[in-house]
Amino acid sequence: MSDGLIVLVGATGILGRAFAQRLPARRLVKLGRADLDPADPVAIRRRMIGLTPRLVINCAADTDVEGAESAPERAFAVNATLAQALAEGAAETSAAFVHFSSTGCYGDWKSGSYVESDPLRPTTAHHRGKALGEEAVLRAHPEALVLRLGWVFGGIRGQRRNFVWARIQEAQGKAEIGADPRQLGSPTAAADVAAQTIAVLGSHQTGVFNCVGGGAPARRLDYVAAILEAAGSPARANPAEFSRRAPVSSNEAADNARLRACGLDRMPPWRESLAAFVRSQLDETPAECVPAASPQPACADARALCLG
Numbered sequence: 144m145s146d147g148l149i150v151l152v153g154a155t156g157i158l159g160r161a162f163a164q165r166l167p168a169r170r171l172v173k174l175g176r177a178d179l180d181p182a183d184p185v186a187i188r189r190r191m192i193g194l195t196p197r198l199v200i201n202c203a204a205d206t207d208v209e210g211a212e213s214a215p216e217r218a219f220a221v222n223a224t225l226a227q228a229l230a231e232g233a234a235e236t237s238a239a240f241v242h243f244s245s246t247g248c249y250g251d252w253k254s255g256s257y258v259e260s261d262p263l264r265p266t267t268a269h270h271r272g273k274a275l276g277e278e279a280v281l282r283a284h285p286e287a288l289v290l291r292l293g294w295v296f297g298g299i300r301g302q303r304r305n306f307v308w309a310r311i312q313e314a315q316g317k318a319e320i321g322a323d324p325r326q327l328g329s330p331t332a333a334a335d336v337a338a339q340t341i342a343v344l345g346s347h348q349t350g351v352f353n354c355v356g357g358g359a360p361a362r363r364l365d366y367v368a369a370i371l372e373a374a375g376s377p378a379r380a381n382p383a384e385f386s387r388r389a390p391v392s393s394n395e396a397a398d399n400a401r402l403r404a405c406g407l408d409r410m411p412p413w414r415e416s417l418a419a420f421v422r423s424q425l426d427e428t429p430a431e432c433v434p435a436a437s438p439q440p441a442c443a444d445a446r447a448l449c450l451g
């Protein structure tokens with residue numbers, strides 16, 4: 144597979160950083176909020192056509208779940224309008240397109256883990272925007288790859304939305320910190336998502352896949368306890384009530400059913416990836432440099448596409 148540019152949108156975010164670490168710098172064009180105005184989709188498409196990339200990876204999102212309840216149009220602009228314009232530009236230039244959605248889009252109607260064939264019944268403005276975003280992307284670029292993610296962890300120390308580092312900091316000097324005992328989800332390492340995405344691209348599969356950390360889903364309380372344990376913190380995670388403006392689903396757990404059915408599921412158990420990530424944070428080693436699992440074979444095409 145020939146060389147070509149890879150456009151990475153949202154490279155400063157938790158997930159974008161994980162991709163930036165993995166992809167060859169010489170082929171990478173990073174675009175952020177200063178480069179793309181969701182209010183001007185024509186300019187976005189023109190930008191894509193000017194670059195004629197081989198692959199576009201859209202990690203940009205408005206991830207302020209609480210804020211979206213009062214300003215849904217702002218979230219919608221990034222999560223649906225921008226995503227659609229990028230997908231249209233990619234389709235026009237015959238570039239592959241990768242977009243990320245959320246397992247929170249399934250809603251709150253099942254007790255077990257959601258699979259890809261389950262209907263989306265989002266309960267928050269944020270997740271309604273994300274669900275519309277996936278739909279718009281697949282309409283604009285029917286060959287797009289859409290990965291629905293769980294509770295993503297990654298990034299650098301102190302970075303906004305670095306949940307793991309924030310909990311380690313919160314526990315400093317305390318005997319206990321509070322965490323929700325009822326909310327269920329699938330913790331997911333950003334570094335693992337980047338590796339998994341590259342593997343799926345190599346398989347030429349398209350459409351929607353759940354992509355969450357392996358192992359049993361966790362209550363938020365157990366997730367926080369696992370963070371503290373991995374960090375060697377003496378603090379305990381205790382059940383606590385959190386009042387949230389956004390009616391977030393109490394079950395965001397998902398199963399990588401389609402990845403498994405395609406023989407592509409390479410997501411390591413989240414507890415292993417979490418332990419590796421916590422070590423990397425404490426060592427001040429960039430998280431993305433710590434492989435959560437050994438390199439996977441069967442990625443020859445993907446390497447040509449992304450790493451060649």
Ligand SMILES: NC(=O)c1ccc[n+]([C@@H]2O[C@H](COP(=O)([O-])OP(=O)(O)OC[C@H]3O[C@@H](n4cnc5c(N)ncnc54)[C@H](OP(=O)(O)O)[C@@H]3O)[C@@H](O)[C@H]2O)c1
Pocket residue numbers: 152153154155156157158159174175176177179180181201202203204205206221225243244245246273291292293294295296303304
């Ligand atoms: N984090 C999670 O737990 C989670 C869960 C499920 C799904 N996801 C999905 O995973 C993907 C990556 O999320 P993340 O956790 O990496 O989010 P993040 O850390 O909040 O990063 C979002 C990125 O989008 C950029 N961005 C925001 N508005 C933009 C605009 N108008 N134009 C261009 N770029 C813009 C941000 O730029 P600035 O640095 O300038 O703000 C940042 O680089 C998203 O699709 C998200 O919905 C995340």
